[in-house]
Amino acid sequence: MFSKTILSSALLALPFSILALPAPASPALFRRDAGPVLEQDSVNASLPNVTIYATGGTIASKGETSGQTVGYSVGLGVKDLVDAVPEILNISNIYGLQVANVGSQEVDYNILLALAHNITKDLAKEETTGVVVTHGTDNLEETAFFLDLVINSTKPVVVVGSMRPATALSADGPLNLYQAVTLAASEKAKNRGAMIVLNDRIGAAFYATKNSANSLDTFYATEQGQLGFFINQVPYFYYTPAAVPGKPHFSVGANTSLPQVDIIYTHEDNNPALVKASIESGSKGIVFAGSGAGSVDDAMLAVAEKQFNSTHTPMVVSHRTVDGFVPVEDVQDYMIPSGFLNPQKARVLLQLAVNAGYSNEKVREVFDALHP
Ligand code: GLU
Numbered sequence: 001m002f003s004k005t006i007l008s009s010a011l012l013a014l015p016f017s018i019l020a021l022p023a024p025a026s027p028a029l030f031r032r033d034a035g036p037v038l039e040q041d042s043v044n045a046s047l048p049n050v051t052i053y054a055t056g057g058t059i060a061s062k063g064e065t066s067g068q069t070v071g072y073s074v075g076l077g078v079k080d081l082v083d084a085v086p087e088i089l090n091i092s093n094i095y096g097l098q099v100a101n102v103g104s105q106e107v108d109y110n111i112l113l114a115l116a117h118n119i120t121k122d123l124a125k126e127e128t129t130g131v132v133v134t135h136g137t138d139n140l141e142e143t144a145f146f147l148d149l150v151i152n153s154t155k156p157v158v159v160v161g162s163m164r165p166a167t168a169l170s171a172d173g174p175l176n177l178y179q180a181v182t183l184a185a186s187e188k189a190k191n192r193g194a195m196i197v198l199n200d201r202i203g204a205a206f207y208a209t210k211n212s213a214n215s216l217d218t219f220y221a222t223e224q225g226q227l228g229f230f231i232n233q234v235p236y237f238y239y240t241p242a243a244v245p246g247k248p249h250f251s252v253g254a255n256t257s258l259p260q261v262d263i264i265y266t267h268e269d270n271n272p273a274l275v276k277a278s279i280e281s282g283s284k285g286i287v288f289a290g291s292g293a294g295s296v297d298d299a300m301l302a303v304a305e306k307q308f309n310s311t312h313t314p315m316v317v318s319h320r321t322v323d324g325f326v327p328v329e330d331v332q333d334y335m336i337p338s339g340f341l342n343p344q345k346a347r348v349l350l351q352l353a354v355n356a357g358y359s360n361e362k363v364r365e366v367f368d369a370l371h372p
Pocket of ligand 1 (some may be wrong): 056057059106135137138161
């Protein structure tokens with residue numbers, strides 16, 4: 001199992017190409033001002049500049065044997081990841097920042113905000129071509145979706161992971177990382193928001209989701225499709241850049257935390273007390289993973305309505321099916337349908353909207369705008 005190991009050197013810049021940056025005097029976890037530095041006189045000026053932000057996950061994991069593909073542990077740093085694919089130094093100058101080294105089930109707002117703050121500063125630099133985030137696949141889509149909504153740049157943000165640890169036969173991490181850096185360094189990748197790269201596929205962070213818990217070919221959006229594909233390590237896009245209708249942008253530049261927003265997964269014999277428990281434990285918004293197109297049972301709805309009337313906590317209804325759309329006709333008036341967004345993505349959007357101080361009506365407008 002993964003242990004939560006946040007490196008004491010978190011946010012130390014670890015440049016591999018040629019640079020040796022001085023360590024900060026007292027490295028603090030998730031320092032917001034610790035963006036990587038590019039020094040033009042020590043890089044190959046003919047190459048693009050890509051920064052890798054490492055957070056852990058299977059791509060940074062080791063097993064006991066080459067056959068082990070479960071039960072391994074996180075243990076490789078960002079430099080190890082690059083050392084496994086020296087070829088990427090031929091396509092880009094590479095800079096590295098170890099933001100965390102955890103299984104993605106441990107990713108929290110500290111890590112998300114550290115990524116957002118550093119990437120924002122990094123991409124604002126003219127010399128930065130794009131960024132790559134290495135991440136565990138389990139919660140990868142949430143981080144990718146978050147970055148898609150908070151990074152305001154035309155430059156590529158590519159989130160990558162692997163399904164096999166670095167020690168496995170046919171480990172997929174090195175090639176996935178190679179493709180991610182290739183994409184981040186590519187002109188063709190601009191203006192496409194955050195993207196997810198695994199197993200030759202290029203997916204939109206907005207829609208791609210993890211479909212299989214075990215298979216290498218796990219990230220895609222069944223209904224919305226993929227953005228592109230790698231052929232012989234060259235990214236090909238199916239379309240010119242396309243915009244998600246009504247995609248909002250949120251600023252988290254001043255944030256050191258994000259509000260608690262919970263997901264309640266519905267099922268037969270549901271426990272309605274979870275709604276009150278969520279709010280009483282500090283939740284500022286709730287997403288219901290409804291069955292079908294957002295069904296929630298009457299007993300839970302009764303508690304939810306009572307809680308809404310007394311606390312005005314925004315409540316969004318999503319679908320527990322992998323694909324689907326929650327229509328406004330299927331939810332109570334005080335609830336907000338998530339449309340196409342799955343519960344984990346609806347949760348990120350609700351969290352950012354609450355964080356922005358939006359009224360419930362404004363939150364509803366944000367969700368509605370995604371499916372005009
Ligand atoms: N549970 C681990 C994580 O999300 C491993 C999953 C993976 O990276 O494939 O980091």
